[in-house]
Amino acid sequence: MPRQGSKKQSSVTKSKTNTYQNQEDVYKMKRTPSSPQGGPKKRSAFIDLTNTTKTHTGIQMKSGKTDSRAPDGKVICRTHAIRTDSKDFSSDEQPKKAEFKQEDSPLDGFSVCQPDEPSAIQEQKVPEEFDIDKEHAGDCFMSPEYAKEIFDYLKIREEKFILSDYMHNQPDLNQDMRAILIDWMVELQENFELNHETLYLAVKITDHYLSVTVVMRELLQLIGSTAMLIAAKFEERCPPCVDDFLYICDDAYKRQELIAMEMNILRGLNFDINIPVPYRFLRRYAKVAHVNMKTLTLARYVCESSLLEVELVSERASRLASACLLLALITQGLGGWTPALQYHSGYLLVDLSPLVRKLYAMLASPSNDKLKAVDNKYSHRVFFEVAKIPLVHTDTLEEALMVI
Template sequence: MKDNSTVYSWMPPSGISNIYFIRKRKRLFVIYRERLVKMPFPRGRKPSASIPKHHANVPGMENQEDAFHVKRSPSSPQGAPKKRSAFVDITNANKIQASNHTKKEKSTKKIQKSSTVAVKNEANLKKSNSLRSEGQPELVNSPKLVKSPVQEPKASPSEEPAKDQPWQVPEEFDIDKEHRGDCCMTSEYAKEVFDYLKCREEKFVLQDYMHTQPDLNKDMRGILVDWMVEVQENFELNHETLYLAVKLTDHYLSSIVALRESLQLIGSTSMLIASKFEERSPPCIDDFLYICDDAYKREEMIAMEVNILQTLKFDISIPVPYLFLRRYAKCVRANMETLTLARYACELSLLEVELVPERASRLASACLLLALTMKSLGGWTPILEFHTGYTLSELGPLVRKLHSIVACPSDDKLKAVRSKYSHNVFFEVAKIPVVDIQKLEEALK
């Protein structure tokens, strides 16, 4: 301001955000520049000619004439903007009564108006009838006032007595009843959530794609997944991040032809995308470039991220077996050691390209059944069959495949998963003796 003795404060009208003024949209500023109001300074405060801190770095705000001042109240502390409530004070009985009285007056006026219109319509009808009786022709398609009999309002389908809905869980199979009222557990619709995830996984069913990759083989993919397990452990990422990253890698490789030189770039970029999707504080690109030993440039990883997202059409919310495994373990109240043993078998399955076509819910069910058999905690119960939707005969071949993977791995060089679950944090479940094949067959009968 040129005149330091006078300060002009500009307040945007209702519905106009300050961001328009910061961006200096000339048209908007010209329209509302006349709303400058002459505001006195609070007592004991001198006019400041400096630019506010939150506008100091905004381009085009270097001059004093471009800076605007927020309207301040003298009663507020340190001249801060006056606080206001975001919602109407619903505890004020006087305001409620006044609003109710106003609504009643409006409704009364509407009723009077509608009755007046009805009287006028009846008068017009009598007039038209008298004209027709005098010999005037009747107008074609002329509107007629027909009094319809008053009918009782029919009950809507939602108001009909509730029948047995297909999603209602029998009381003996209700595993969420102990969490009723806990908003964090969402027990009221937990069953529907997992039913939706199970239906959604049908969209992401893959086939063995290695025959379409002339420069890759299953051993290279196993090495990549083993490295991704180490990355997840070093960065202390969630297990869902690892499973989602492997899924993203498989879906991308099933859609394009990749070279072996770019395989690690694909895996690390998939970890970056999955971290952004699952983690609260994901690692940055520089962390993944460092973990790749600077084999790739920053621009290459950004370009690969764009390619993966565009190839998958940005649909990366893929159901993973880790989610189903926690849900199914809750059905039998499995302890943490049994659940960790099932997770160990499930994480070993990520290394096998033959298990890529398996659905996440079916893989989780088979891993849990194998863990229950190894811990001698019983077989496949009716409550598990209800929540998973799989019978014992449907899980038999997959359980036998997982048993062979846990008993004798296909590649001894891939040790990341075994060393990870040999730690006492994971109850050293990798050191638990594998169940005998005869005992397993008896459990599968």
């Protein structure tokens, strides 16, 4: 006969097991979003182009040394104390802590190292007429003291992630296949109700991986879904789990293949996935222009449509966002590129005019019947039906782009 204590222990163990199972069920539960396109739908992005061959290679992950910075800008290198014996110290035998002198490091357990080079961002005074963050003074969530410096840093950082047209290095891919993949990723972002930043980052991750790795077409959807998983882990508070991505791919891939592709992508990008995306710049510049939500949504529509164009892969995120906003301002008859926008973006009207013309031609060209995700998304009343707004006449566009 088992003892009473063992019964209690067994009941506690069962209750813990049930609790963990319930938590896991909630975590893996399929989402039922209220997006314009309805709930998640299984779909293969390429139909006959996928599910033929599935290969992956194993990788070895290397750990890197991390560092942080002290308030004075010095690099703080974390150090770890290693015990060489297993002797326990009594209260009387505790070694006395060395008292820090004024010249010693103020942080216990850290060593202070001088940076190799001065910071590229210099503190600057924002002119009063261009200070759009003063209204949020004291709001720690808006970080008004650092907003300008943050976006200046992002502009510097985006220089590291400039791409060229890599499609000529992919013998088994073409730009139409990439467009189909991005169109499917737009649907994926809607079905899971992910942030727009997640979609843009996933597209950036996909392009950067394809620029350094030659892949076969049957792996293209696996790359796209894995890039969305990585971006969701980076951007979302509660990202979808692996099973959700396997489900949305119509079970075309196995769990091990998706995890192996995740490691391959991270290794191909040197684990540096904090890539500046145009969506962040677009929100910042729209705030500078004091536009309403409909105009911002129109600029988002233009920017999201540009994701399908491989010719625009090489554009800087900040410049693309600026051109999308300028085209939206012209379309809505709200003026042109103001001095405030020029100050915060760093671009003159002459810098943006060629790209605005490209975006205008993109919207004016006949749409592909196979690539309807963006148009359908922004034709819904939730997005003010901005996809149905007619384009301005070319004469009006050229007049607005004329440099005085």
